[in-house]
Amino acid sequence: MAIRRIEEEHAENRGLRSLFSELGNELSTLFRQEIALARAETSAKLAQARSGATMIGVGAVMAFAGLFVLLMAAVYALDNFMHPAWAGLIVGAAAVLIGLAITQSGRSNLKARSLLPERTADSLKRDADVATRRTQ
Numbered sequence: 001m002a003i004r005r006i007e008e009e010h011a012e013n014r015g016l017r018s019l020f021s022e023l024g025n026e027l028s029t030l031f032r033q034e035i036a037l038a039r040a041e042t043s044a045k046l047a048q049a050r051s052g053a054t055m056i057g058v059g060a061v062m063a064f065a066g067l068f069v070l071l072m073a074a075v076y077a078l079d080n081f082m083h084p085a086w087a088g089l090i091v092g093a094a095a096v097l098i099g100l101a102i103t104q105s106g107r108s109n110l111k112a113r114s115l116l117p118e119r120t121a122d123s124l125k126r127d128a129d130v131a132t133r134r135t136q
Contacts, residue, residue: 030127038120052109059103066095 073088 034120034124034127037123041118041120048109052106055106055109056103057106059099059101059106062099062102063096064099066092066097066099068092069095 069088070092073085073092076085076088079085
């Protein structure tokens with residue numbers, strides 16, 4: 001009878017070891033998957049930031065070109081009040097508006113909120129909830 005109890009305890013210990021080993025393997029796999037998700041999402045967010053920075057640069061160049069044209073047009077307008085000057089004002093104003101629109105679009109891509117790895121954070125929260133429920 002004592003031997004049977006020892007064998008049962010030994011089998012129980014092997015079962016617990018097996019469960020803890022399985023838990024360790026699952027946590028390791030989960031951790032690797034979370035890191036892969038974070039890398040992929042961070043890479044996508046960096047591409048978004050690069051795109052936003054490029055758009056800001058293009059918008060700034062367009063705004064500068066528009067400002068240059070507006071200044072030339074203002075000189076022409078003040079100099080001789082001829083139609084080419086008014087055409088320059090219209091073209092310059094359009095270039096400035098386009099440049100400002102592109103710059104604003106780029107700025108919205110660079111907002112800190114849009115650069116957060118949201119899927120990774122959500123996934124980590126779900127994993128923590130599952131782990132908490134399994135350990136209870």
